[in-house]
Amino acid sequence: MALAKILWVDDEIESLQSQKLFLQGKGYEVHTLTNGFDAIDYVKENPVDVVLMDETMPGITGLETLTKIKEVNQSIPVVLITKNETENLMDDAIGSQISDYLIKPVNPNQVLLSLKKIIDNKRLVSEKTTSAYQQQFRNLFMALNSNPNYNEWMDIYKKLVYWELEMSKADSPEMSEVLQQQKNEANNEFFKYISRHYAGWVKPKAAESPIMSHSLFQFKVLPHAEKGTPLFFILIDNLRFDQWKAIQPVFADNFRIAEEESFYAILPTATQYSRNAIFSGLMPIDIEKKFPKQWKNDHEEGGKNLHEEEFFREQLRRLGKGDLKASFTKVLNHQAGQELVNNIHNLLQNDINVIVYNFVDMLSHARTEMEVLKELANDEKSYRSITASWFEHSPLNQALKKIADKKINIVMATDHGSIRVQKPAKVIGDKETTTNIRYKHGRNLNFEPKDVLAFRDPAEAGLPVPNVNSSFIFAREDVYLCYPNNYNYYANYYRNTFQHGGVSLEEMIIPVVRMTSK
Known part of the structure; x- marks a missing residue:
């Protein structure tokens, strides 16, 4: 069985018979022609894996033939074989999307290596x-x-x-x-x-603990704030480490990655807990004590992330940095993104600029609810691909490009990741029990202990105690929590969706990356 079909076009093809036999001996099927016109007709009618083509042929040159072949089939790899290596010719050839070029006289092994590189890559x-x-x-x-x-x-x-x-x-x-x-x-x-x-x-006097949501700002952001060099702290909601790796090349076009690290999101790995912890520098139990009017528990009415700027400015004061000139921008829709693009230059006069960007979280929730997105992001690979495509064309990327030539520092982080859930588990609770898929809290929760990490006393996990007998449970690995009523419907509805709030590497170990101007 032939390895691949090669078309070799050269007006002196007779002198290349030994080369043809050598390639056939290696398993390639080789068809030869002596001019560009025949080559163009041939690729219209026949499948070809690679074209080897002489540049100087009578009638129509190799480069002209190459252009016509690409019009027939853009994806056919073409190797140009030329007598000279003049710069103009090489520029034209590369601009015309050749896959490789060889200088005459060609050695059989040279040709073989080029084919292997293209076909077997x-x-x-x-x-x-x-x-x-x-x-x-x-x-x-x-x-x-x-x-x-x-x-x-x-x-x-x-x-x-x-x-x-x-x-x-x-x-x-x-x-x-x-x-x-x-x-x-x-x-x-x-x-x-x-x-x-x-x-x-999470104990107040813990002997040793990793950097977590509530200590991130103090140890990973504030040390890079200095008068005279604006620091941008960009928090992209719900960004897993693999999604960061997918958008990293876009950042790297304009900025130097100085430090790529990770930290631990607190439990629940959910925006209202982890993001409030980042901006306040406090665990949720302490946020509730310090800001009783602003903190809302899951079952309470009202927005859960409305006071981040207030928490952030209070944290600056607490850490002795209240004199830093700071801005806080939240982007929840495309219009707010465009406003950021228009306003980005004005932010350069501040010492520290917080930008909270809420796209990836919207994507994961929309993916649960919209069939078309389930199809587009049906696994980790496609989820990464959509994230990369979004970021490349996002107002956030446009805004950062506009200031890439200025001397700035960037710290990019997230509040939590997400995991694709596969295994449903039953939980029974009263009507006050929360509806989250990866964590729940309520009174008298009934669950299978092997499926969850349970805190009978929420204070042990640094969490508020909404009611007497309140407990918190966090789903393990790729488990998701469903109520017994209409169980099969919800088990099918949520299976294979990206969720957050529980205990997994994907949700808890998340990126914090420092970048500088190039």
Whole structure:
């Protein structure tokens, strides 16, 4: 069976018979022609994997033929074979989208290497990735089973994201499945780890804890605020680490990535808790004590994130930075995004500018409710792709491009991630019980202990106690919580949607990235 179909076009094709035989010996099917006109007609009628083409032929040149071939089929790779390497010719050739060029006289192995590079590239990448992951599999397995601490967990998750991104390029379903199983195992171990350590982290006098939502601003944002160099703190709601990696190249076009780290979102990994914690610098139980009028529990009426700017300015004062000139911009729709683009230059006179951008969260909620988005973002790979496409064309990217030539610092972070849920679990509660899919709180909750991390006393998790006998439960791994009434309907409705609020690597270990002007 032939490896691939090659069309070789050269007016001196007779002198290349030995080359043709060499390629046929390697399994390629080689068809030869002596002029560009015949080549154009041939590709109209026949499937071709690669065209090898002489540049100087009588009648119509190789470059002219190349242009016509691309009009017939844009995706056919063309290798130009030329006697000279003049700069103009190379510029024209590259501008006309050649896949490679070779200088005469060509050596058979040179041609073979060029074909392998073009035809086998995907297969070779896939094989190399698969083999590299196989070697890493054991190291990851050992890391998972060596009682990792919170820093090592962040490292394990980064590695899993790295391999997930590599596998999505390699297109190897079997190895992707192995990686998915390893991710599931990691989430299982991570759930046990969080169950053992979380309450200790949130104690006011915890001996050691990671940087979490409520300490992010103090330790990862404020140290980069200085008079004279505007700092932009950009919080993109609900951005997983793999989604950050998808938009990173767009940022890297205009900014230098100085530091890429991660931190832990507090529980529940939900906007009203984690984002208020970031801007206030306090755990929710302390926000409620300090701002009793502004804090709203889940079952209370009214917006849950209406006072972030007030919390943020109070935190600046508390940390002795009340003299910094600060702005707070929230972008909840496209019009507000356009206003940001128009106003971005005015923000340069401030010491610190907070921009909260709410696209990814809207996407995950809309994906649950709209069939067309379920189709467009039916797995992690397509979810990343939509996020990248959104960011590239977003007002946020436009606004940042407008100030990319100015001396600025950027810290980009998020409030929590999300996980694609697969396993429904039953929860029974009274009518006050919250409706969230990944966490619930209420009185007298009835649930299967193996499915959740439960806090009978919310204060142990740094959370307000809305009622006597209130408890909080957080779903583990890819579990989602449904009520018994109409259970099958909701189990099917929410299966395979991206949700947040619970305990998983994807929701809790999230990016914080520092960038500077180039």
